[in-house]
Amino acid sequence: MAAAAALAAAEVDIVIPTIRSLDFLEMWRPFFLPYHLIIIQDGDPSRTIKVPEGFDCELYNRNDIERILGSKAWIISFKDSSCRNFGFLISKKKYIYTIDDDCFVAKDPKGNDIDAITQHVRNLETPSTPFFFNTLYDPYRDGADFVRGYPFSLREGVPTAVSHGLWLNIPDYDAPTQLVKPLERNTRYVDAVMTIPRGTLFPMCGMNLAFNRELIGPAIYFGLQGEGQPIARYDDMWAGWCVKVVADHLGVGVKTGLPYIWHSKASNPFMNLKLEFTGLFWQEDLIPFFQSVKLPKECVTAQQCYVELAKLVREKLSHIHSYFEKLADAMVTWIGLWDEFNSNKAGGAGLAASS
Amino acid sequence: MAAAAALAAAEVDIVIPTIRSLDFLEMWRPFFLPYHLIIIQDGDPSRTIKVPEGFDCELYNRNDIERILGSKAWIISFKDSSCRNFGFLISKKKYIYTIDDDCFVAKDPKGNDIDAITQHVRNLETPSTPFFFNTLYDPYRDGADFVRGYPFSLREGVPTAVSHGLWLNIPDYDAPTQLVKPLERNTRYVDAVMTIPRGTLFPMCGMNLAFNRELIGPAIYFGLQGEGQPIARYDDMWAGWCVKVVADHLGVGVKTGLPYIWHSKASNPFMNLKLEFTGLFWQEDLIPFFQSVKLPKECVTAQQCYVELAKLVREKLSHIHSYFEKLADAMVTWIGLWDEFNSNKAGGAGLAASS
Numbered sequence: 001m002a003a004a005a006a007l008a009a010a011e012v013d014i015v016i017p018t019i020r021s022l023d024f025l026e027m028w029r030p031f032f033l034p035y036h037l038i039i040i041q042d043g044d045p046s047r048t049i050k051v052p053e054g055f056d057c058e059l060y061n062r063n064d065i066e067r068i069l070g071s072k073a074w075i076i077s078f079k080d081s082s083c084r085n086f087g088f089l090i091s092k093k094k095y096i097y098t099i100d101d102d103c104f105v106a107k108d109p110k111g112n113d114i115d116a117i118t119q120h121v122r123n124l125e126t127p128s129t130p131f132f133f134n135t136l137y138d139p140y141r142d143g144a145d146f147v148r149g150y151p152f153s154l155r156e157g158v159p160t161a162v163s164h165g166l167w168l169n170i171p172d173y174d175a176p177t178q179l180v181k182p183l184e185r186n187t188r189y190v191d192a193v194m195t196i197p198r199g200t201l202f203p204m205c206g207m208n209l210a211f212n213r214e215l216i217g218p219a220i221y222f223g224l225q226g227e228g229q230p231i232a233r234y235d236d237m238w239a240g241w242c243v244k245v246v247a248d249h250l251g252v253g254v255k256t257g258l259p260y261i262w263h264s265k266a267s268n269p270f271m272n273l274k275l276e277f278t279g280l281f282w283q284e285d286l287i288p289f290f291q292s293v294k295l296p297k298e299c300v301t302a303q304q305c306y307v308e309l310a311k312l313v314r315e316k317l318s319h320i321h322s323y324f325e326k327l328a329d330a331m332v333t334w335i336g337l338w339d340e341f342n343s344n345k346a347g348g349a350g351l352a353a354s355s
Numbered sequence: 356m357a358a359a360a361a362l363a364a365a366e367v368d369i370v371i372p373t374i375r376s377l378d379f380l381e382m383w384r385p386f387f388l389p390y391h392l393i394i395i396q397d398g399d400p401s402r403t404i405k406v407p408e409g410f411d412c413e414l415y416n417r418n419d420i421e422r423i424l425g426s427k428a429w430i431i432s433f434k435d436s437s438c439r440n441f442g443f444l445i446s447k448k449k450y451i452y453t454i455d456d457d458c459f460v461a462k463d464p465k466g467n468d469i470d471a472i473t474q475h476v477r478n479l480e481t482p483s484t485p486f487f488f489n490t491l492y493d494p495y496r497d498g499a500d501f502v503r504g505y506p507f508s509l510r511e512g513v514p515t516a517v518s519h520g521l522w523l524n525i526p527d528y529d530a531p532t533q534l535v536k537p538l539e540r541n542t543r544y545v546d547a548v549m550t551i552p553r554g555t556l557f558p559m560c561g562m563n564l565a566f567n568r569e570l571i572g573p574a575i576y577f578g579l580q581g582e583g584q585p586i587a588r589y590d591d592m593w594a595g596w597c598v599k600v601v602a603d604h605l606g607v608g609v610k611t612g613l614p615y616i617w618h619s620k621a622s623n624p625f626m627n628l629k630l631e632f633t634g635l636f637w638q639e640d641l642i643p644f645f646q647s648v649k650l651p652k653e654c655v656t657a658q659q660c661y662v663e664l665a666k667l668v669r670e671k672l673s674h675i676h677s678y679f680e681k682l683a684d685a686m687v688t689w690i691g692l693w694d695e696f697n698s699n700k701a702g703g704a705g706l707a708a709s710s
Contacts, residue, residue, distance in 0.1 A: 109464070132555070132556055132557070132558075132642070133551050133555050133556065133557035133558075133611075134557075134558075135519065135521060135527075135557060135558060135560070135611050136521070136526060136541065137545060143539065143540075143541065143542060143543060144526075144541070144543070145526070145528060145532055145536065145539065146528075146532065147526065147527050147528060147529075147558050147560070148527045148528055148529040148532075148558060148560065148588075148592070148631075149529070149558030149559075149560075149589070149591075149592040149595070149638065150529075150558055151638055151639055151642050152635070152639070153639055164490065166490060166491070171491060171499075171500070171502065172490075172502050172503045173500060173501075173502060173503055174502075174503040174504070174505075177500055177501065177503075181500065184498065184500065185498075186491065186498065186499070187498060188498060188499065188546055189546070190492060190545060190546050190547045191543055191544070191545050191546070192545045192547060196488050196552075197551075197552050197554070197555035198554075198555075199552070199553075199554045199555070200487070200488050200552035200553075200554070200555065201487055201488065202487070202488035202489075202490060203487075203488075203489075203490060203502050203503060203504030203505055204504075205490070205502070205503065205504075233503075234504070236504075237503070237504040240504070256488075256490050276503075280507070283504065283506055284506055284507070284508055287487070287506050
């Protein structure tokens with residue numbers, strides 16, 4: 001197990017956006033200590049955020065982002081948890097695990113602490129099955145398999161791009177639902193991991209999310225949100241719609257289910273309503289758009305898919321609001337940065353030093 | 356609760372195919388007693404099958420089926436559990452629950468007996484959500500809802516056509532998997548019900564299955580299997596592919612998950628291999644066929660959809676084997692019988708008496 005953890009640690013960066021403090025890391029210490037952490041400090045860069053001792057960690061604030069990205073820093077949102085994108089960009093690891101700073105270690109029904117990151121790595125390292133539904137859920141799990149009637153030609157599965165984990169305690173509800181059900185808590189531990197079928201969109205939450213950065217990283221851009229933008233609290237949704245469309249096109253998989261984290265703090269529903277307001281409207285047009293997106297066969301990498309998607313956003317969504325033109329620009333700029341940071345000649349560190 | 360059970364009993368028939376005995380009903384007594392049972396005795400009609408005392412029950416053997424359906428009796432399979440179709444045909448109830456005679460009452464993780472039929476009725480009476488995936492599973496369940504990012508325009512859901520229940524203990528594996536994993540048992544209780552998204556096929560097992568007969572009954576024909584046919588053990592799979600395509604076209608939902616039953620007896624894997632042999636081959640062609648089926652807009656009832664599907668089966672599958680021409684004939688005959696048995700002027704009983 002120790003060897004497996006060390007191997008996994010060499011392949012995973014944990015990316016955490018925060019404006020508050022990193023006290024929540026204390027509870028994760030036994031699980032996160034082997035991993036490298038990339039902390040993105042949102043908000044006022046002059047504030048000091050204390051990193052708990054002993055963690056292998058680098059911390060970036062807004063000044064760092066401006067210095068490193070220069071004139072392209074505008075594509076990293078400010079005062080919104082989508083600033084985590086900077087961490088995805090500068091990582092050199094195969095996998096990213098990103099978690100919010102109000103998420104704690106959950107317990108399984110036997111009362112054991114759940115090692116979320118190990119479960120995510122397992123989800124990412126076993127195949128997905130997006131082309132046919134398996135009624136006993138993840139067929140690659142111990143004690144499970146493909147059921148009678150599952151085509152043999154599909155049993156090898158496809159690589160997994162995304163592992164979407166869930167939340168006990170405070171569920172990820174929108175502001176209207178929070179207002180209507182202020183006391184609802186998620187107490188149901190559903191012991192399953194499943195592939196979301198091809199052609200089906202889902203609401204991807206960024207609280208407890210892992211992905212294969214090498215395979216799909218370019219398509220997980222959380223967009224322009226927060227300060228100066230007409231939309232907030234839709235950063236992860238935007239990334240989820242985009243990444244699902246790209247994953248479906250590339251023939252790779254998106255899983256949801258285990259692991260659970262314990263979500264401690266419901267954000268203020270009145271503030272959320274204000275922040276979500278535009279997104280609640282726009283999603284009724286955005287989802288049909290994403291449901292109808294068809295990417296050309298020539299797009300065979302996540303980068304190519306994402307640039308094509310940016311074109312479609314500009315073409316088909318600009319009539320809703322000029323914001324979508326700006327977003328399309330940001331999407332293209334994001335891919336340019338991704339290529340710079342991930343080319344062999346100019347690594348992130350080199351580029352950072354030269355900026 | 357008693358009133359609710361009585362109400363449900365007035366709307367549900369339980370259909371059970373059997374060649375052995377009905378001893379398994381003893382364990383179901385507290386749950387099935389309020390319901391009407393339709394027993395289809397498969398195999399030698401001269402054998403006597405004893406019905407446990409106290410159940411409200413009608414029993415049909417092959418002689419009855421021949422007498423009632425006359426020259427059309429050939430479309431009801433012999434020596435195959437797909438003979439249960441006769442029960443679906445003569446029922447007058449809104450819902451059907453069908454269960455195999457080697458399925459017993461399972462226990463939930465707290466050790467309570469699971470009332471499978473009540474859970475199925477709940478699944479059928481609450482909407483489905485086939486157009487967008489909800490990460491907290493069934494949004495209509497107590498303690499759950501639609502998560503952030505779920506479009507409000509889709510939250511009313513659509514009527515539920517099918518409720519596919521699962522199995523603890525012996526999983527529903529095909530013969531090759533049974534041979535490879537003879538000792539594997541399903542011990543994982545996954546506390547979830549979910550809608551299988553539109554456009555995604557699934558392997559529908561007939562062991563523990565409920566459906567809205569009025570809404571989708573005509574599309575749940577288990578086909579020609581068993582004696583005299585080149586295929587067996589694919590009756591429920593056939594019905595599952597057909598019903599999913601028809602449900603997707605009609606915009607109604609198919610759910611899977613709870614309730615579990617306890618599946619006691621693994622059938623003989625060598626015998627199964629012999630029986631499944633053709634199906635294992637054919638499914639590699641049949642599934643792409645069903646994945647590509649498009650029904651015309653003019654088809655607005657399950658009957659119309661099913662007749663259209665029969666045309667496509669004849670047109671696109673006959674090159675595999677002449678069996679599919681015969682199956683297409685049977686599908687059309689099935690719809691004819693359905694209409695006779697379900698028209699206002701000629702009820703099942705009337706037709707039975709006149710045959």
